[in-house]
Amino acid sequence: MRATVRGVTLTGAALLAVVVAAGAWVWSSGGADAPSASPPKTLRVITWNICGEAGGERGQSGYCPLRDRPEKKAGRIAALARERDANVITLQEVCGGAPGSHVALLRAALGPGWSVRHAEGARPDGETRCRDGLSGDLGVAVAVRGEIVRARSENALPPDPQGVSGQTLPVLCVRVEGWTYTPCTTHVLPGEEPRVREQIAAVRAFVRAEDRPAVLTGDFNRNAGAPQLAPLVSSYAVCPAADGSGRGAVTYHAWDPEKRAHRFHELDHIFFDSPPGVRDPLVDCGVGEDLMDTTPNEPGGPGPDGYSDHAPVYADIRTGS
Template sequence: MKPKLLRVLPGVLSLALTLAVPIPSAAAEPKNLQLMSWNMCGSQRASWGCAGTGTPQNKIDVVKFHVTDNFVQAALLQEVCENDLTLLMSQLGSGWSRSFQPYQWSQDGSRANNTCGESGGRTDRIGTAIVVKAGMSGAQAYSTTQPWTGQNRPFHCATATYWNIRLCNVHLTPAHGNPDQPTWEYADDQLAEIRNIVSGYPNVAFGGDFNVEPPYFAGNARSWLWPTGLYSTGPGVAGYAECDQGADRDTHDGGYKIDYVFSSETRRWCAVGASAYSDHHVVIYSIAVT
């Protein structure tokens, strides 16, 4: 039997079509980031309760230790004196960047920067800092609800450019934060505002001194401060996973957990460790950023 031949009609062009099969692109390899949060208790003012917690160099050495031994590449620092931050940066060496925002005391709405020392002592400011290796961009302070009279604490963010992740530093107003109105709470508004800000970033990590225990802790009379959509307390619950969730180790010498690091990214491991040089413990969250 003869094979059948393709008949081409006059005036009709026969086209041979080659189908291009797309080759799937490889998924981007995650970049691991070790993010540290620590309230350094750096103030030399007696009213801040940091007496006996070591010298500025002692505190700097804690940060450097974790950079070397736990491969910390970014840090969220609270209660750090500005001159001590400058000294830390000089000892970390090249390739590191910082963003600093001061604490302020508000007296009937009139604000003044807090200084590290008592009157007649150190005049450098005290505040919170974001410290990043391998590039920083877009450092920005955000306005949050603060006491009209009382301590005002900043909230600010910056992008760690190598990882393309937004990092934000938190220090919330504790209970009785307004001496004129000691029953007024501010942390509920602040947490809601922070949730709204961080939700605008696809890759984000935020942490610091929250001055409130987890919402699921029994007997926590301030659990209502946590807004929906911030603290993911389990699978299927909207919000962000917290570094030490489930273990919930103490982060303060008083025996309670008030320091946190949250992230939108994949959890690798979490470390919590006490230090002789602050009443707060160090928290390190290792995440895989995609």
């Protein structure tokens, strides 16, 4: 059975149309404060694997909803950020570094006051360029409502010992003017091969090298109770937290064509440091399942009912500032 979690209320089509058409938005008088160098008292984080570069037609294993509509994905991310009053957005499987890419479209949709950085990674074939007419290079991205003063990234995935895969998977951290916390994001290799533990250790070491409180987000390709994630679970608080069964909230949907069955998994997490002197720093934690495609991936089937095979995860974290 699917876990019951709070979904993110969808923004009306009319509002989305205005956001996308204008390429920006203006915060309402009842919304967030104007961006400044003052550290936010609450980090309002959204992380989302938007499967923006995945290949494949409907019915194929690499199928991604709305893959050919990057402007729709960027518009929905921006609308969700406004609805959540977010000040941190992190993305995986996103194209960036070129006009018309997801990152470029998102930067325009978010408008003034936001900064965005992108770090590229390579597919198993070793290529970084996004396929089939999409602009930019594959990778991860961090957007913040503030001024990024430094960005660091590195490939955290060790080389394939068999020399077959040329895949790279970056970890990206940014420092923001006036902020005490460092937002970071990554994408961890699926499966059980030894490189997974090495990659997770490299990610943890990279983030800890910031030597300051951090929020580490991403698609970790396993639930929070998985043994490979123990170094992160023992170092940070996590949203969504695993329950007693080792399972957390549903963040990913796959279709099994042989068994004609839905498969739901808990792959996406927000790890964060608890600031000294702050009890219960996690104000809110949830998953926007309404934005995840849950239709059977069959040839000639109906259109998707979501924007990605992943759902966005959000957390509001009290910083103690």
